[in-house]
Amino acid sequence: MKIEGTQEISADRERVYSALIDPAVLQRCIPGCEKLEATGENTYSARLRAGVGSIKGIFNGAVKLEDMQPPSRYRMIVDGKGQPGFLKGSGEIALDEKNGATLITFSGDVQVGGTIAGVGQRMIQGAAKMMATQFFTAIEAEAKARPDEPPPTHGFFRTALRWFSGFIRRSVAR
Amino acid sequence: MIPAQFDYIAPTTLDEAVALLSQHADDAKVLAGGHSLIPAMKLRLAQPQLLVDIGRIKGLSYIREEGGQIRIGAMTTHYQIESSARLREICPLLPEAAGQIGDVQVRNKGTIGGSLAHSDPAADWPAAALALDAELRAVSSKGERGIKAADFFVDLFTTALEQGEILSEIRIPIPKARTGQAYLKAAQPASGFAVVGVAVSLVRDAAGKCEAAAVGITGVASKAYRAAAVEKALAGASLDEKMIAAAAAHATDGIDANGDLYASAQYRKHLAAVYARRAITAASR
Numbered sequence: 001m002k003i004e005g006t007q008e009i010s011a012d013r014e015r016v017y018s019a020l021i022d023p024a025v026l027q028r029c030i031p032g033c034e035k036l037e038a039t040g041e042n043t044y045s046a047r048l049r050a051g052v053g054s055i056k057g058i059f060n061g062a063v064k065l066e067d068m069q070p071p072s073r074y075r076m077i078v079d080g081k082g083q084p085g086f087l088k089g090s091g092e093i094a095l096d097e098k099n100g101a102t103l104i105t106f107s108g109d110v111q112v113g114g115t116i117a118g119v120g121q122r123m124i125q126g127a128a129k130m131m132a133t134q135f136f137t138a139i140e141a142e143a144k145a146r147p148d149e150p151p152p153t154h155g156f157f158r159t160a161l162r163w164f165s166g167f168i169r170r171s172v173a174r
Numbered sequence: 175m176i177p178a179q180f181d182y183i184a185p186t187t188l189d190e191a192v193a194l195l196s197q198h199a200d201d202a203k204v205l206a207g208g209h210s211l212i213p214a215m216k217l218r219l220a221q222p223q224l225l226v227d228i229g230r231i232k233g234l235s236y237i238r239e240e241g242g243q244i245r246i247g248a249m250t251t252h253y254q255i256e257s258s259a260r261l262r263e264i265c266p267l268l269p270e271a272a273g274q275i276g277d278v279q280v281r282n283k284g285t286i287g288g289s290l291a292h293s294d295p296a297a298d299w300p301a302a303a304l305a306l307d308a309e310l311r312a313v314s315s316k317g318e319r320g321i322k323a324a325d326f327f328v329d330l331f332t333t334a335l336e337q338g339e340i341l342s343e344i345r346i347p348i349p350k351a352r353t354g355q356a357y358l359k360a361a362q363p364a365s366g367f368a369v370v371g372v373a374v375s376l377v378r379d380a381a382g383k384c385e386a387a388a389v390g391i392t393g394v395a396s397k398a399y400r401a402a403a404v405e406k407a408l409a410g411a412s413l414d415e416k417m418i419a420a421a422a423a424h425a426t427d428g429i430d431a432n433g434d435l436y437a438s439a440q441y442r443k444h445l446a447a448v449y450a451r452r453a454i455t456a457a458s459r
Contacts, residue, residue: 126396
């Protein structure tokens with residue numbers, strides 16, 4: 001499945017770029033991310049807890065950043081699996097300056113398999129869009145915060161968990 | 175197809191149920207008709223630790239008229255609505271939409287409240303609730319509040335219901351005289367879910383022109399929505415074939431459509447305009 005989109009962030013490009021490749025920031029911004037650890041240069045292992053509501057699905061995976069050209073573009077490769085299914089994909093992330101703000105363009109190809117793909121096919125695109133929006137909203141808050149300020153707390157975490165439990169729950173045909 | 179272990183409590187009053195929910199917070203899940211939740215649990219996609227079954231609570235299953243409104247209890251099944259002669263008379267959109275949900279088993283057990291609270295992006299009730307300008311009543315340990323259908327659906331499987339709230343009742347203004355309604359859907363052949371579903375409720379003036387129209391569309395985006403541009407084009411218009419087609423062409427204005435293996439986003443947008451035209455035509459007869 002193709003995932004494409006643009007997101008404008010009202011913060012300067014260098015700040016946005018450094019937020020996007022900072023593991024500590026990513027951990028705070030990726031919906032449900034419990035752990036993101038460097039395992040090598042630009043490679044990370046990640047753990048996502050997909051909800052505390054009706055779901056206790058945990059996904060483990062690896063993230064790799066490639067072709068890094070700060071502050072304009074990089075490539076991300078993701079490979080993860082959990083009890084509800086697996087996910088593999090790669091995508092380009094490009095950052096352009098636009099009237100003092102940053103325009104992020106992402107495009108990638110993701111394969112989803114396992115139970116989620118089998119029974120929740122029709123929901124995947126909507127789910128991906130929703131997670132992307134939550135992620136970039138959080139990144140924007142991070143990039144706008146002053147460096148000496150403590151990182152912002154994200155109310156979206158709870159929303160993400162609620163959403164994800166709903167997603168998984170409804171990922172079946174009636 | 176065997177769910178993970180879970181606890182089960184069947185309270186007999188709504189107070190008890192909301193108390194349980196606030197006590198167990200994120201671990202608890204409300205069980206209504208169980209035709210979305212139970213299959214998900216069997217696949218172990220959902221693994222709630224506690225099910226609060228509201229099916230034993232008396233007085234959550236009814237259809238009555240009160241205060242100029244139709245009031246439907248959250249545990250009222252799709253079949254009860256489908257088979258209500260009174261609704262067929264005063265608000266035919268409800269039984270028409272109910273009759274198109276899933277299959278006989280789903281309609282016999284599934285509930286209107288469960289479906290709305292679940293907010294599946296392809297469910298039928300959200301479109302009808304929007305077109306009928308429904309008000310959804312939510313009860314929690316802190317009290318009761320009403321949420322307009324237009325504010326209720328937030329995103330994919332996300333509603334305005336807060337943690338600890340239970341949807342208790344659906345209130346719909348009794349349609350005025352000269353109201354025409356229709357619900358038409360293109361059903362996914364395997365699941366029965368709407369690829370596109372369009373609910374229309376329109377009021378005509380004495381001359382036969384459209385006075386006001388409400389159009390709810392499901393299946394296209396991450397949540398059901400009111401097609402405001404269609405409604406605007408219909409207001410004050412004569413309901414001839416050409417006008418209807420022109421209005422229906424706005425069915426997905428400003429909407430971010432989703433695609434899947436069965437129907438691409440572009441195809442869904444096309445279908446939405448076609449079904450909007452047919453539903454408006456049916457409602458204006």
